[in-house]
Amino acid sequence: MKIVDIRATTVTMPLEAPLRHSNGAHWGRFVRTVVEVEADNGLIGLGEMGGGGQSAEAAVTGLKPYLVGHDPARTEALRWMLANPTASLYNNRTQLLAAIEFACLDLQGKEHGVPVHELLGGKVRSTVPFASYLFFRHPADDGTGEIRTAEQLVEHARELVDEHGFSVHKLKGGVFPPDYERECFRALAEAFPGHRVRFDPNGALGVEEAIRFARGIEDLDNDYLEDPTWGLNGMRRVRENTAIPLATNTVVVNFEQLAANVRDPAVDVILLDTTFWGGIRPCIKAAGVCETFQLGVAVHSSGELGIQLATMLHLGAVVPNLSFAADAHYHHLRDDIIAGGKLPYGGGAIAVPDGPGLGVELDRDKLAEYAELFRELGPYPYDRDPARPDWYPLLPNTDWADPAPSAGPPARRVMGP
Numbered sequence: 001m002k003i004v005d006i007r008a009t010t011v012t013m014p015l016e017a018p019l020r021h022s023n024g025a026h027w028g029r030f031v032r033t034v035v036e037v038e039a040d041n042g043l044i045g046l047g048e049m050g051g052g053g054q055s056a057e058a059a060v061t062g063l064k065p066y067l068v069g070h071d072p073a074r075t076e077a078l079r080w081m082l083a084n085p086t087a088s089l090y091n092n093r094t095q096l097l098a099a100i101e102f103a104c105l106d107l108q109g110k111e112h113g114v115p116v117h118e119l120l121g122g123k124v125r126s127t128v129p130f131a132s133y134l135f136f137r138h139p140a141d142d143g144t145g146e147i148r149t150a151e152q153l154v155e156h157a158r159e160l161v162d163e164h165g166f167s168v169h170k171l172k173g174g175v176f177p178p179d180y181e182r183e184c185f186r187a188l189a190e191a192f193p194g195h196r197v198r199f200d201p202n203g204a205l206g207v208e209e210a211i212r213f214a215r216g217i218e219d220l221d222n223d224y225l226e227d228p229t230w231g232l233n234g235m236r237r238v239r240e241n242t243a244i245p246l247a248t249n250t251v252v253v254n255f256e257q258l259a260a261n262v263r264d265p266a267v268d269v270i271l272l273d274t275t276f277w278g279g280i281r282p283c284i285k286a287a288g289v290c291e292t293f294q295l296g297v298a299v300h301s302s303g304e305l306g307i308q309l310a311t312m313l314h315l316g317a318v319v320p321n322l323s324f325a326a327d328a329h330y331h332h333l334r335d336d337i338i339a340g341g342k343l344p345y346g347g348g349a350i351a352v353p354d355g356p357g358l359g360v361e362l363d364r365d366k367l368a369e370y371a372e373l374f375r376e377l378g379p380y381p382y383d384r385d386p387a388r389p390d391w392y393p394l395l396p397n398t399d400w401a402d403p404a405p406s407a408g409p410p411a412r413r414v415m416g417p
């Protein structure tokens with residue numbers, strides 16, 4: 001089998017409402033680029049990447065000279081062809097490598113008629129549990145979906161529990177003043193006795209503020225506290241001052257950082273992201289290191305449509321030491337570009353696909369529909385808040401959003417020069 005062509009299609013997928021985070025917001029939509037790698041036997045492997053609300057079409061198709069003629073079964077060679085660590089100092093392609101790796105694994109599975117998890121050691125579980133992944137949200141254009149208060153947060157969580165069966169709740173913070181967010185988080189935890197919780201302000205708190213925050217939630221049933229502050233040393237100082245395990249998807253995102261964290265622990269739980277780490281296979285390797293050194297592991301979500309979700313499911317299926325429920329933004333999507341529509345949750349979990357390859361196929365009509373929506377709406381600045389167009393955060397942040405109700409819908413001005 002040889003690669004003969006690579007195609008990339010950027011799509012815009014509407015969300016229920018804009019999702020707020022410490023750097024800005026997802027502006028009511030995800031921008032994702034669907035990657036198709038075609039082989040000389042006519043099979044097509046699927047990949048996906050996101051990032052920053054921008055299209056990645058040109059970056060993906062720019063890899064054609066590297067990949068045409070390559071056997072997709074030689075997956076390990078891809079790392080050295082595209083993301084050699086010293087060459088990457090000039091041209092960092094880790095996330096592109098991930099999208100190509102997904103497609104090459106999909107091709108191998110389709111060629112042999114086996115699911116990707118069988119290529120990766122075989123599944124040790126058939127469903128992957130997920131957390132509810134709650135955000136503070138701006139209202140959607142029709143005025144619905146705002147989450148700003150503890151009451152709105154708990155009501156939304158209750159709807160998700162009823163609909164999808166979640167028993168683990170993650171709150172994305174780093175938006176409002178920490179004392180306000182702590183009270184919202186406490187209200188969430190107290191609304192669901194017996195459920196577990198996790199809080200993630202994306203590293204926005206200073207070390208001392210993070211310690212104060214941690215001490216204010218230590219009595220709750222926390223899975224972990226995720227990236228309360230920025231940097232390995234900052235995390236280490238927080239860890240020394242709280243009983244809650246710390247997790248990260250920001251300061252341990254490669255093997256160098258994993259080694260540093262093993263030698264001088266700053267984080268207890270490593271959140272593996274199939275895009276950030278450069279593919280499913282490096283995540284499995286990292287999970288092996290974590291198993292050896294007794295670190296916790298969970299599956300991180302950097303935003304996903306059904307193809308990326310499938311990579312997370314195959315990863316979750318084969319990693320024995322998956323200590324915690326996975327994260328996914330998936331339930332915030334209004335639709336998907338895979339055939340059959342969105343993969344369903346049941347009992348707070350999603351079944352691991354067992355079809356050949358990744359086990360998902362494109363719905364070409366949906367792909368065209370949402371590619372047209374991208375052409376219509378264009379990119380969005382992930383690191384800006386539409387309600388505060390002139391604001392950008394410092395680390396640690398001290399300029400929080402005001403939790404009081406706003407006078408109207410958020411301003412939509414895209415930054416000017």
Ligand SMILES: [Mg+2]
Nearest residue numbers: 200226227249
């Ligand atoms: Mg995180």
